[in-house]
Amino acid sequence: MRPRKLSGLLKKGDRVAVSNITGREASKVTVASQQYAGNIVGGWALGKGGQTIEVPGKDPVPVFATCEELYATLPKHGAPNKIIIYSPPEAVYGEVKEAIQYGGDRLHTIFIITENVSVEVTAKIRQISDEASVDVIGCNTLGVVNVHDHVRVGAVGGEAPEESFKPGCATIISNSGNMVNTIAGYMQAAGIGTHFGISTGKDVLILTPLVEFLKLAARSDETRLIVLYVEPGGLYEQEAIRWMRDTGFEKPVIVYVAGSLLEGRRVALGHAGAVVEGPQTSASGKMAAFDEYFGTGHFDPDKRIRKSNGARDRPRRGIRVTALHHLPAAAMAVCDALGWDRDFPIRHELRLNPWFLNYRDLADELPHALLLRPGHIPEPYRSQFARQMKVSVGLSPVRRDLRNTSRASSLDEAGQRIYGYSLTELMSKHSFGEAIILYWTGELPRYGFEAKLVEMGLIASLTNGPGTISAQAAKLSASAGNAPNTGMIATLAAIGTVHGGNGRQGVRYLLKIFTRLNLKNPYDPGPDIDVAKLAHETAVAFKKVKDAAKDSGVDYERIPCLGHPVFNDKPVNYDPRERAIWEAVQQTGRTNVFLDFYHQLARALHDVGVASRVWAVNVDAALACVWLGVCWTALMEKRISLKRAEDCAFLGFALGRAAGGAGEFLDHQDYGSPMDMRVPASDCQSLTRPRDLPKGGS
Amino acid sequence: MPFQMTELAFLEQLAHRFSLPVPEYLTASATRMKIRDALQRWRGKGVVKADVMSGGRGKAKVVTVVEDVQQAMAQLRRLANAEVGGMHARTSYITQFIPADLQVYSAVTYDSRFCGPSLTVSMKGGVDIESVEERHKQTIPVDVFKGLDAYQASQLFEGLACPKPLISILSRTLVSFWDMFISTGMRMCEVNPWRVGPDNAPYACDFKAVFDEANYKLKEADLEFPEYPESATEFEEDMAAWDASSYRGQAHVSELGGDLVLPILFGGGAGTIIAETLEAAGGRPIFLSDFGGNPPYERMVGTAERCFRYHLAGASALLILGGKANNTLIDVTFQAIGDALARHFEERGRVEIPVVIGRGGPRMVPGFLAMRETLESLRLPYVIFGHDTPVTLVAEYAARLAKFVKTRKEARRAT
Structure with a gap:
């Protein structure tokens, strides 16, 4: 069924299916489109049937194995009438053929997003789609957006279509997909919104030519103004101009023709060059054709302000602009000439608005006209920048696909490597602690003692006695007759934020305090950092919070890593494992400012009356302090992320405890009785009384 | 450049394969x-x-x-x-x-008017086809599935008042001509002229063809495309090889002969507009580029490294500019460009150059911050615009800035 209006291309209620939906780009765009429009009913991908595409806040999109299965499975009223093709070039013809075959009368439009489809295949697609009366847009289209109905297909508008597209009277038709959003954004500066944004595609053959879109626009009352972005190649514009002239097309057209300065140069870019159809296909040929149709020269923004030659002289057929940023002014001139109101008040003027700048020494020499001042960053970006900049500690890593790829390890002809270092050399020249630091932080330790402290932490984490839940988990696994690896897994499964995860909390807590200070080296903090004073101030602040919370009867945030269930009955308490690490630190002739702080904080908390005894600084604190010391410089110099530093402290415990769990497992396996960890039913209590199920089922 | 072929390669590789008469x-x-x-x-x-x-x-x-x-x-x-x-x-x-009484023009191409292949024939061959009057040439659509048949071709020749004894042989020759076009994945091919001698036999006496790289038939045709010495600069050749090495993200460049602005541009449409604006504003862009298509990190690093290696030292402003991207991840591309710039400084020495940036799109905020951090650490002057500033205004500004920097450099050199 061929459309009569632009809404026939895409409207609210249309049901869209996506080919190759599990592909990288297709799945990403599916999620964004589903959030914007919610019009995708399913997709297909060979060998991926039965999967779903998860969309936050929406129902997942079902994936079928084939187009045939999709049409056979979806209810008739829910079958797609629009299809987007994201398949690789060599599969496009087959996909279109199948879509036409199985879609039958239900299918109205196909959008082909795929690039690099051969011209021959494109011509064949045209022929079979014509025979089936199915419209095809593309190939190499970015998609279409119907702003009034808040629906789109493809990626027009990117992740945030609302930003570029406000409802209004202009329909933008562009050879370049990116220019659809860009122009829509510019037009807002003229108070003009968008009805339809159409990326026609930019291949040698454009399957739905400009004239067809204009015919639809002519019958669409919501569109009052046409904005065109045109590139060299083809006779599409000449054909459209002939039609506009012959039919007396009444809607004004504003056009930008790109590519004139490249004429005569042997350039070959992504946008295909002209088919050999004569000089009319060139940019200058197209410009001349539009100027002749408009009956005037190109738009001159300076003339606009002259009253004697004012806006009302502008031609009603439209005008051509020579710079993209003249589009809003030209649109306003045309609107003025026709006595039209704007779609909305003008929000901003198009101007140079630098978000960030630093001219350095150049500032002293730049002439006034080139010296810009920092501009205004609009919302929501201003807040986003502010939030991002607040997170000033640690690296914000740039994400990318890491399948088959690793920064951490490699294997080449010379052997295995960790962050580029030969594993065999590490084996012969470095300790386990040094290798672990390298693998976890990406850098070898700067000081020899760091690896020693890390290894002490591993040993300290091995055990806290057989009663800890992580040791119990290993024993349970052995008691059940499991293999030894499950003993380690069970140990790891039994550590979490409450048991074992305190090291991570400790790092977080220390960072909150120490990132405010100008701490360069945690092993040699210098005279500017008064640890005793810092501990006292922290204790006083904590007491205030605690007292206020108690008065109000609400909970408050505890200080992590202080206190121990066993070592707690003396006036001054110590965890012997932490003590051993602290002594090792002192033997290096240096300090660890974080652990020093913890000691002084424990004392200060007692001094200000928070605690009746001096709490033990526990082993979790020691691990947090050791790992934060190892990570500190890389963290401050943004070579590692905050999360990595936090996780290192936790993993330091987990690695040691997993080995400890293995020890418990082996012991229990040799000497324990099968099932000895079972608790007899007689020792178990039920807190629920027996109940009968309802008769006859639910 | 697209795959193209002229007469010699045609004589050597194609004519005999399709039984086309040649001298x-x-x-x-x-x-x-x-x-x-x-x-x-x-x-x-x-x-x-x-x-x-x-x-x-x-x-x-x-x-x-x-x-x-x-x-x-x-x-x-x-x-x-x-x-x-x-x-x-x-x-x-x-x-x-080939002595000739008659010269015939023929071309098969994909025609936007028919959205499919077309055949153009004229009995006034041997001259530029654009100079031939419309009444002396005819273009007809060809069914892309069925191809050209001899009857269709003969109708065309009759319409052009071709001497009757020639119609049959010319029609059969054009069918072979079509077969070559469709069997080898061509986008356009032209014989101008077929010289028809006293023996009424046509000979293809000049030839050119453009092939469609996207057509699998081109690969299967197993053709060799000769390299022409001047067809690309070293930079273009390097980039073309780099572009062909991966399908993820584009790395198209064409040198424009400028010497002021080094433009790292994104998007074919935006890239063209920006280059035109730079040229019009006197920014003398060094090349035209399109690095869009959401290049992964390694791809963008390699692309930027090549641009810097060939042209950074001679440029007066580095322009990193594109519209509001739909798919390209700004943080990935900007981190990659920043890293490539830092590496270039480490390996080849520092270049004093202002950097002008304009971009929008997915993950722009971390992208801008990553780039700003890099430029701060490299101590380079910079101006970063968001997508609310039109790309053409940014390009104009970069052109003016580059001109100023160049003038200042020259003045310093003179003193």
Whole structure:
């Protein structure tokens, strides 16, 4: 069924299916489109049937194995009438053929997003789609957006279509997909919104030519103004101009023709060059054709302000602009000439608005006209920048696909490597602690003692006695007759934020305090950092919070890593494992400012009356302090992320405890009785009384 | 550049494969004796031509008729190094001279008016087809599935008042011509002219074709495309190889001969507009680029490294500019460009150059911050615009800034 209006291309209620939906780009765009429009009913991908595409806040999109299965499975009223093709070039013809075959009368439009489809295949697609009366847009289209109905297909508008597209009277038709959003954004500066944004595609053959879109626009009352972005190649514009002239097309057209300065140069870019159809296909040929149709020269923004030659002289057929940023002014001139109101008040003027700048020494020499001042960053970006900049500690890593790829390890002809270092050399020249630091932080330790402290932490984490839940988990696994690896897994499964995860909390807590200070080296903090004073101030602040919370009867945030269930009955308490690490630190002739702080904080908390005894600084604190010391410089110099530093402290415990769990497992396996960890039913209590199920089922 | 072919490669690889009638030929490496024998066979007349990737009027200068072996040898030597419109010849060759009473033009191409293939024929061949009056040439659509049949071609010749004895043979020849077009994944091919002699036999006497890289038939055709010496600069060649090494993200460049602004541009549409604006504003862009298509990190690093290696030292402003991206991840591309710039400084030394940036799109906020951090650490002057500033305004600004920097540099050098 061929459309009569632009809404026939895409409207609210249309049901869209996506080919190759599990592909990288297709799945990403599916999620964004589903959030914007919610019009995708399913997709297909060979060998991926039965999967779903998860969309936050929406129902997942079902994936079928084939187009045939999709049409056979979806209810008739829910079958797609629009299809987007994201398949690789060599599969496009087959996909279109199948879509036409199985879609039958239900299918109205196909959008082909795929690039690099051969011209021959494109011509064949045209022929079979014509025979089936199915419209095809593309190939190499970015998609279409119907702003009034808040629906789109493809990626027009990117992740945030609302930003570029406000409802209004202009329909933008562009050879370049990116220019659809860009122009829509510019037009807002003229108070003009968008009805339809159409990326026609930019291949040698454009399957739905400009004239067809204009015919639809002519019958669409919501569109009052046409904005065109045109590139060299083809006779599409000449054909459209002939039609506009012959039919007396009444809607004004504003056009930008790109590519004139490249004429005569042997350039070959992504946008295909002209088919050999004569000089009319060139940019200058197209410009001349539009100027002749408009009956005037190109738009001159300076003339606009002259009253004697004012806006009302502008031609009603439209005008051509020579710079993209003249589009809003030209649109306003045309609107003025026709006595039209704007779609909305003008929000901003198009101007140079630098978000960030630093001219350095150049500032002293730049002439006034080139010296810009920092501009205004609009919302929501201003807040986003502010939030991002607040997170000033640690690296914000740039994400990318890491399948088959690793920064951490490699294997080449010379052997295995960790962050580029030969594993065999590490084996012969470095300790386990040094290798672990390298693998976890990406850098070898700067000081020899760091690896020693890390290894002490591993040993300290091995055990806290057989009663800890992580040791119990290993024993349970052995008691059940499991293999030894499950003993380690069970140990790891039994550590979490409450048991074992305190090291991570400790790092977080220390960072909150120490990132405010100008701490360069945690092993040699210098005279500017008064640890005793810092501990006292922290204790006083904590007491205030605690007292206020108690008065109000609400909970408050505890200080992590202080206190121990066993070592707690003396006036001054110590965890012997932490003590051993602290002594090792002192033997290096240096300090660890974080652990020093913890000691002084424990004392200060007692001094200000928070605690009746001096709490033990526990082993979790020691691990947090050791790992934060190892990570500190890389963290401050943004070579590692905050999360990595936090996780290192936790993993330091987990690695040691997993080995400890293995020890418990082996012991229990040799000497324990099968099932000895079972608790007899007689020792178990039920807190629920027996109940009968309802008769006859639910 | 797209895959193209001219007459010599056509004679060597395609004509016989599709039984297309062509004159005899010899390449420049032929011995004097072979040429002398051939000229005798050809009734003493040959045509020496330069093998150059150029068409149109200028090409007449590199085609010359010879009547003896001395002339032939001299012209073969001369034309092997000829130049037409900045294009250098690859080699030269000599073909049999075909005496003709009639010259016919033919071309098959994909035509936007029919959204499919079309055949154009004129009985006024041998001249630029654009100069032939409309009434003397005809274009018809060809069914892309069924192809061209001899009846269709004969109708066309009848309409052009072709002498009746020629219609059959010319029609059959055009069917073979079509077969070659559709079997080898061409986008356009032209024979101009077919020279028809007294024996009523047509010979293809000049040829050009453009192939469609996206068509699998081109790969299967197993053709060799000769390299022409001047067709690309070293930078373009390096980038073309880099572009072809991966399908993820584009790495297209075309040198424009400028010397002021080094433009790292994103998006074919935006890239063209920006280059035009730079040129119009006196920014003399060094090349035209399109690095869009959401390049992964390694791809963008490699692309930026090459741009910097060839052109950073001579530029007066680095412009990183694109519209509001739909898919390209700004943080990935900006981190990659920043890292490539830092690496370039480490390996090849620092360059004092202002950086002008304009962009929008997914993950722009971390992208801008990553780039700002890099530029701060490299101590380079910079201005970063968001997508609310039109790309053309940014380009104009970069052009003016580059001009100022260049003038200042020259003034310092003079003192």
